[in-house]
Amino acid sequence: MILVTGATGSIGRPLVRRLRASGVAFRALVRDEARGRALGCDVVVGDLDDPASIAAALRGVDQLFLNGAGAGPVDGEQPMVRQQTDAIDAARAAGVERVVKISVWHAHEGGRLAEGAHWEIEQHLKVSGLRWTVLQPNGFMQNFLTGAGSFTADRELIGAYGDARVSYIDCEDIAACAARILTRPRGQDEPGNETFILTGPQALTHSQIAERLSAAIGRTIRYRDLPPPEFAATLRAQGLPAAFADDVAALHAEVAAGSLAATASAVADLTGRAPRTFDDFLAAHRDDLRALGRARSVE
Ligand SMILES: NC(=O)c1ccc[n+]([C@@H]2O[C@H](COP(=O)([O-])OP(=O)(O)OC[C@H]3O[C@@H](n4cnc5c(N)ncnc54)[C@H](OP(=O)(O)O)[C@@H]3O)[C@@H](O)[C@H]2O)c1
Known part of the structure; x- marks a missing residue:
């Protein structure tokens, strides 16, 4: 079972369409149930700001597609880092095997806006013990x-x-890459942890x-x-x-x-x-x- 976060966004919508076509078992995490229903797949209502809702959504999930809002104009705290590191912790606690994360090209330590925030999340994921694939789109x-x-x-x-x-x-191409990674055969021959620049x-x-x-x-x-x-x-x-x-x-x-x-x-x-x-x-x-x-x- 795959949990798709960010399912209503520019990458999430084509990803949901592709996963539906492939017949793989998945559910989409949405904040708004009505918008979620329009996706035409199983949905679970939750919010990356509400760790309990993420823990509930992750029950029975073995792969998490992790995506959310970008680095917005905030003072002080960068919510994306907290939201996604919490989701990674919840995934580990729920027994998830692999996280496929949307990052950004040139994510690096101390980078501005999304570049620094995604780097922090990537580091958290890489030491989590979970298998991971990081997609770094332009x-x-x-x-x-x-x-x-x-x-x-x-x-x-x-x-x-x-x-x-x-x-x-x-974003169609980012979704196509994510769908390919999420639906490839699992097990011993599965590729290891990877980063792709898209x-x-x-x-x-x-x-x-x-x-x-x-x-x-x-x-x-x-x-x-x-x-x-x-x-x-x-x-x-x-x-x-x-x-x-x-x-x-x-x-x-x-x-x-x-x-x-x-x-x-x-x-x-x-x-x-x-x-x-x-x-x-x-x-x-x-x-x-x-x-x-x-x-x-x-x-
Ligand atoms: N835009 C770019 O050029 C670009 C380039 C490289 C990397 N990126 C990265 O790609 C990611 C997505 O970018 P975007 O902003 O363009 O995406 P987007 O298409 O606006 O999609 C964001 C998705 O995240 C969901 N979301 C937002 N806040 C949430 C929360 N608190 N809990 C659960 N779901 C939440 C939104 O759901 P709702 O429908 O409920 O709002 C939506 O489905 C970001 O991490 C960004 O840094 C962006």
Whole structure:
């Protein structure tokens, strides 16, 4: 039995679809029962902030797919670290064998935002005694749909990436890798503990992304590059806490130096096919993107 956390999110929904198709036994942990029912699978209501609910959800589970909200704009405590280390402890107590965890590419000690938080969780998992697989994806193509990419009120794409390229990945491919790992034969021949870096097949500049988004949405979107301090000030003016805005701008400066430009072979190695291109992603979400274009043009 597999427990899927983050089941309603950008990775979770396609993962649930794939696990349903494979016929493997699994249940999805959801915070909202109605949203969970829409997934069309067994669900259990729980919250990563409520360890008792996670312990109950883990009864009879042998593999945990661990994913939740990213590193949000919080002061002081980083809830993701507490939520996921508690879930790992609960998994060990419940007799779970393997945890498949969504991390982030370049997770490292002392890293900013998600990079540091995921590193802490990875360390906790690696000494837990559980078997583990860590998936370290690059930025999600879905950010340009969900708004997690940075936009101004009039839908200009903004950032401090310069003309650096980024090999964004489609969450469909992250889900395909997770499904492959969760459904492969268990037992003696099972691979050991592994970390996979997951990227898309090509790296694009944000100007190229804006051009492609414009064509898909049916309305011109420009990429406006800002110096990091100006970008941080814009994010603060949009309501983000100052320290968070500064960290986001500093991460953009690292990306501008090329930190997310490489491509990796893990998606093809695991799934047997090339990862989706940005154009594939846009084609798959044509209706959502056109609706987004229409909504913005009447605001
Ligand atoms: N976005 C990126 O570009 C990117 C890149 C690399 C790595 N990552 C990592 O990928 C992970 C997911 O990122 P995302 O924010 O983009 O995901 P997302 O698609 O917004 O999904 C988050 C999921 O976590 C669930 N969730 C949130 N808080 C929860 C809680 N307290 N208890 C139980 N479930 C909870 C949400 O459920 P509800 O439906 O109830 O809200 C949702 O299903 C993060 O760890 C992030 O650091 C993101």
